[in-house]
Amino acid sequence: MTEWVVLDIEGTLSATDQVLVVLYDYARPRLGPWIDEHGDDPVVAEAVRQIRELSGVDGGTADLVRVLHGWMDADQKVTPLKTLQGLIWQRGYAEGDLVAEFFPDVVPALRKWHEDGVRLAVFSSGSVAGQVAFFGHTRDGDLRGLFEHHFDTVNAGPKREAPSYRAIAAVLGSDDITFYSDVPAELHAAAEAGWRTVGVARPGEPYGDADFSPHRTVSAL
Incomplete structure (x- = not known):
């Protein structure tokens, strides 16, 4: 004991496929819309700040999404990516999609x-x-x-x-x-x-x- x-x-x-296939595929197309629709959310704003700091990208949402997709493709455990994914998955589970x-x-x-x-x-x-x-x-x-x-x-x-x-x-x-x-x-x-x-x-x-x-x-x- x-x-x-x-x-x-x-x-x-x-x-592992439950995360790398099912959950990642669910989050991937929703990252950009989530950033745009929740820009006033302090959690999202902090995630965006961290993405810019870690990547050096200073462009718009499309540039941020390219960074996020690159991290996902490499299965990198980067905090702002995990934050945004978690918010998207939270809604997906609540709505019965996941x-x-x-x-x-x-x-x-x-x-x-x-x-x-x-x-x-x-x-x-x-x-x-x-x-x-x-x-x-x-x-x-x-x-x-x-x-x-x-x-x-x-x-x-x-x-x-x-x-x-x-x-x-x-x-x-x-x-x-x-x-x-x-x-x-x-x-x-x-x-x-x-x-x-x-x-x-x-x-x-x-x-x-x-x-x-x-x-x-x-x-x-």
Whole structure:
């Protein structure tokens, strides 16, 4: 038993294609209209400022969208991109355009942990807003009540750096934490921060054949 289980999403709970194909394809044509229609939203305005700062682009919306699409094509975990995607996905889930799907073993495991008193949290590169929408609109119903905390690269830090995991532990108020991820570099960072770690090597996923040593490795939760 462990007090906390912290979970990655992409490749761990849900197929990578759910994000890189379904969600990315949904967000891609909506980025420009979202920027134009929500320019007065402080969150969107800050994202636009960050895009300009990081890219050096000072043109209009079309130029910003080209930068965003380039980041998406490279699957770069850039904060303003994740912010805008999360807002778009949040609406998509709310309107029924999107429904989250998990690997078959995931929801039973989440519910069993919760029933056994294990406290659950998420650490994903996707924004907190996107995470909450994701778990609120699934084929298994609203799962938001299973999780006590959500962390992303904004409120915690990069997923491959140990200080991010130390920051999460401070919020959780515990050093009894187990992290599940399909990415060995993330597991290394969590272990450096003193967490227990479990590699999730799912067949067919990008890291399914990766070297997870020295971490305990499973093919399902």
